[in-house]
Amino acid sequence: MSEPADPPRAASLSSEAMVVANHPAVSSAGLAVLRQGGNAIDATLAMAAVCWLTLPGQCGVGGDAFAVLREPDGRVWSIGASGFGPDGGVPDFYRARGLSTIPLSGPLAVAGAGTIAAIADLHAAGATRSLAELWAPALALAAHGVPCSAKTRGDILEHEAELRADEGLAAMFLPAGRAPRVGERLTYPQLARTIRLLADDPAGLYRGELAERAVSELVRAGAPFSGEEWSASGTVLRGPAISHRYGPLTVHATLPPSPGWMLLQQAAICDGRLTEPSWPGVEAVGVLAGAARHAFRDRYARCGGDTDRWRELLEPAAISAARAGLLDVDLTASGVGRDGDTTSTVVVDADGRAVSFIQSLALTFGAHRTVPGTGIALNNRLGRGAYLIPGHPNEVRPRRRPLHTLNAWVATDASGRLVHAGNTPGGDGQVQWNMQLLSHLVDHGLDPQQAVNAPRFTIYPGSDANVVGEPDELRCESRLGAPVLQGLAEAGHRVRALGPWDAGGGALVISLDHRLGYLAGGADPRQDGVALGV
Template sequence: MQAWSPAVEAGRGPTVAAGGMVTSSSPVVSRLGAAVLADGGTAVDAALAMTAMAWLALPGQCGIGGDAFAVVREPDGRVWTVNGSGYGPDGASAEAYLDEGLTALPMGGARAVATPGALGALATLHAAGGTRDLGELWAPVVAAARAGLPCTVKNRADIAEHADALAADDGLRRWLMPAGRVPSVGDRLPAEELAASIERLAADPLALYRGALAEQAVELLRAGGAPFSGDEWAAGGTVPAEDAISAPYGDLVVHQTPPPSPGWMVLHQAGLLDELLTGLPTCGADAVHLLALAARRAFRDRYERCGSDTDAWRTLLTADALARARDELAAQPLVPGGVGMAGDTTSCVAVDGDGQAVSAISSLAFTFGARISLPGTGIALNNRLGRGAYLLPGHPNALAPRRKPLHTLNAWLLTDRAGRLRHVGNTPGGDGQVQWNMQLISHLVDGGLDPQTAVAAPRFTVHPGSDADALGGTETLQCESRLGGAVLAELAVRGHDVRDVGPWGAGGSALVVSVDPERGVLAGGADPRQDGVALGV
């Protein structure tokens, strides 16, 4: 096995356009976003439409009952974010659950659920940057739900893996297994109940958090043993627009989503690695080693110090703290605990002709979330609380009333020092996200790769990260074999427990759009690990 070379394995070239561009992990999602841009909509309009279409096209990865984050760059250079994730129950605490005999939160069912943040985030995104009515933007999604999108290979694999749990929920079974079995590729999956819900929520997105729908959700969860009061459910719909958090990398500036998003971990890695990767071969042993050490350090710091309602992450990004951490990189111990890459998420990117750019990402946490739905609505609920919160009393991320669990979702964009857009992207993949996003940024900035080559480059993952369901797991470095035998061998010599996951087995579905500000040309890429496509208008 020879080491990977971008010149040898570039694959297809990037999609290019002089107007606007979208990219996502599904052709039908990208097609809708491109249609919105072609009809004069903004990047925010396109992202709102694409996010909703993904509820149908990738139902295991996202939904109304999940979370959503986005970072937006305006044509005037201002960068802002929405961060839609919800609270655990007001009546829940680590101490109370331990007293019941639990050792960890369940990954499915009512007690795994946090208040959904997606609709609150999308409502704010629309109010702050949308130009088209949500009913108009989501009308194609409603029509597609009623007709039924054809089952894809990805859909079928997700449904087959979780068939027993889906069959146990009447609403999910009727939608995803309408014939009482795992569907075949190409079978249409009509979702009339979900169509009606989307119509209802397009008129009032916050109806999920108040009134009859909210009361139904709280009643269902309380019946399942989750001590929601209803007040935290209502509070979950309040998602303010916030400033991005930012840090330099090379000649550019990285803008990220703030906590409870782990976007600060990308900034942390960028601060540790700035200038260290310059001139190193992309995906060579030296670069992979340094990227892995930086990711390991970020996860260690997250586990030891950070929760969704603390500012400890800020102290990690100071110049003095980064300098000390750089000195300690080679000697740092293994991560004290973490989680695998299980779970699913999806994302999209949109850039319009005026220079507005959006990186948006949404999730149910694990595939199909908690694998329960609100009866009669088609709305699947997330399992973010089970995935994210610790039953460790006193820990910054311990389960506590009205506390958001730590999150995996983050979205980023890069500008030059003058504020001009240069790159915008994201990837799903649990705790792989913050690592792969840093790898993408390095490929683009340090390696000078085009977007398609960057998203297709061999991927590697410090595993586990720092989610709740596998604390104390043995650390490995999971590497795609396309890195080459010599690189894998050298990483092992340097002390990494290297695991070969095959040529394309690391996971994720990275998306990037890059801007040539001098020529006004966009170039986009979509990860070949899924079904994505970049489209220009």
């Protein structure tokens, strides 16, 4: 039986501005802001809050966020906001409890929350509307209810036991004592009150009554927080985006602890080697898999959340060494861990300003804990991103941000004009799938919808603390075709065939055609997203 054809969806086109997200209500909120005269930052901030309600397993006030922005004057900068683990979270604290890895669920999994710090900084950097105005649509949804999507219902069913164990999560997601049906409305009265408070004072998450409530709950549950690290998690990392050439374009990515450098390293390794006309063929997939393995091996061996050793990996000599022998399959390399749960948005406004924004709770519903009375679901980034490996650069340590999966990117031409902006959820799959998107767009001239539709593949396992050392696999959507899968196996890869659309992710891309003067957007059919233009 032949594989299903691509979904009958073409790229969305616009002459002025465009938004794209992984839920229709999120895209609609951003489009409304643009139509009312807001800019790309305004739209991003409005969309972020709607994501908390429509994709609640993926993101929230208690998560982290990163973004890369291209300004109308050509400047490209990045912001990152991810929290610290507890000040008392030294390795011996966990080992004394018989742990070889930090738990993925519960209070010990939690790191400080960065999303609100990122939003506050973005707002100060260029928003034209107040947060209260931008978050009004999210507050209306919280009060009147959000129809439960198939994805959210699936998330709830998968994690029902954990949700029942936390009063706040159960109130939000099991309001009738059971998983909601698709279309059944979920309301968020406690979270609505929190959003109103933070609209007036975003710093209130990091100091004052709300911060004290969060820290008190974590300490009561056994996590060794002092409160000072929670406040410090309200600081952001901001500066020029890191950049590297790919073909005729310059790719700009998010700053560490984001793995944006891994996308750039793969781009440098793959540059000029992915132009075979039979794409996606055995050689091209092998090159991309090899570059990903190389990047994850380097990340595991050298990089932690507070090291800048990634810089040397982008030096010409290091790239040349990586390109040599790339097609020799190395099944000892670390690769991708869990897919993760994340959501993202991309906006380009009429002035040419672009914001590629991504936020996450780490894994579905984060640590499965809330701050009582607030509706805030806490992330589990510490459990996912910090190791208990003695002497490792990513060994858990106070005031060391754990390794992160979130990354976003934009690409500009030789004149500094915006050409593409994109991102994708999907844990450590992100840096791999973003590289695949770049090749589709740059090497093969696919439009954004074709690029996000294309067959996807992923190396496994790797940098998540709980899966390091598991057997290597190259996980491929079956749409790559039997000859390619067989050829990869014959080349030495341990191939695992997935369903035709089952690799994961939710890729989003907006591209600009400067010759004809239009924007094109693509939203991944693996999720429920849509690209909308004005």
